[in-house]
Amino acid sequence: MRLLVVEDDDRSAAYLKRGLSECGHVVDLAGDGELGLALAMELIYDGLIVDRLLPKLDGLELVRRLREMKVNVPVIMISALASTADRVEGLRAGCDDYLAKPFFFSELLARIEAITKHFINEGHETILIVGDLSLDIRRRIARRKERIIDLQFREFLLLQALMRNAGSVVTRSMMLEAAWDYDFDPRGNIVDMHIHRLRKKIDMGSTTSMIITVPGAGYLIKP
Numbered sequence: 001m002r003l004l005v006v007e008d009d010d011r012s013a014a015y016l017k018r019g020l021s022e023c024g025h026v027v028d029l030a031g032d033g034e035l036g037l038a039l040a041m042e043l044i045y046d047g048l049i050v051d052r053l054l055p056k057l058d059g060l061e062l063v064r065r066l067r068e069m070k071v072n073v074p075v076i077m078i079s080a081l082a083s084t085a086d087r088v089e090g091l092r093a094g095c096d097d098y099l100a101k102p103f104f105f106s107e108l109l110a111r112i113e114a115i116t117k118h119f120i121n122e123g124h125e126t127i128l129i130v131g132d133l134s135l136d137i138r139r140r141i142a143r144r145k146e147r148i149i150d151l152q153f154r155e156f157l158l159l160q161a162l163m164r165n166a167g168s169v170v171t172r173s174m175m176l177e178a179a180w181d182y183d184f185d186p187r188g189n190i191v192d193m194h195i196h197r198l199r200k201k202i203d204m205g206s207t208t209s210m211i212i213t214v215p216g217a218g219y220l221i222k223p
Contacts, residue, residue: 001046001116002026002178006036006062007078008054016049019105024140024153026179033057040066044177045073047116049108052079052090060093067094074115078103128163131223133202133210135163144202154179155198158191162211162221171218195219 003025007013010031017027028045030036033054040048040062052059063075075097077090082100090098096115099108128135133144140156142149151159157179162170172191179194199211211221 001112002028002044003112004028004030004036004039004045004048006030006033006048006050006054006059008032008051012051016108023109026157031055033059033062037062037065040071040073041069043071043073047112048073048075049112050075050077050095052077052081052086060090063090063094076108076111076115078108128160128166130163130166130221131210133163133221135159142202144206147205149201149204151198151201154194155201158194159198159202159221162219165220167220167222169214169217169220174218 003020005013005016005020005027007016007029008031013029013031017029020027028039030039034056036048036050036054037057039045050059050062054062059077059079063077066073066075075095076099077095077097078099078101079086079090080101087098087100097111099111126137128137133142135142135156137160140151142151142156142159158175161175161178165174175191175195195211199209202211203209210223211219213219
């Protein structure tokens with residue numbers, strides 16, 4: 001998933017980003033509530049992890065504003081304020097879950113999975129199919145006919161973006177957004193290099209190529 005961590009403590013933010021990235025998620029960071037709200041309003045995230053005590057705009061107000069604007073992205077609030085009253089206040093503000101600091105990283109992962117299940121169930125398939133190519137999102141397994149395709153992490157994310165938009169052009173900017181975080185500096189033709197490798201893997205042993213280059217625009221995939 002693509003996750004946004006809103007945390008003003010640099011050490012905690014780096015810890016969360018490293019751990020979540022190692023688990024296969026694409027993670028962006030925001031160091032204050034105003035930036036967190038602005039990024040969340042881009043509507044590209046599958047889940048938010050928000051610290052309660054933030055500069056410029058506190059976590060509770062951030063969540064309240066999202067809910068007022070009908071943004072229903074799942075939110076986990078993390079905070080050292082852990083009394084029952086604090087938890088109730090967080091949930092009433094619109095958080096889907098409230099996790100007290102310090103916490104075990106494995107518990108955070110379990111809670112992320114729990115609150116984002118409805119995202120999968122509301123029209124976001126776990127298995128994508130285009131022609132004779134399938135991609136199991138949860139197991140990260142790609143197949144063309146009966147052949148299993150070994151994908152690296154970025155290749156998996158790029159293929160997912162293409163298959164979710166099958167038949168439509170996916171621009172290079174959209175691909176960067178799908179597979180890299182905001183801090184990444186896209187030098188050179190890195191998207192084209194990854195697509196080249198991805199295309200070779202998908203087309204191996206086949207007479208037709210599924211990923212088509214659209215000059216000046218991007219790429220599309222179709223049967």
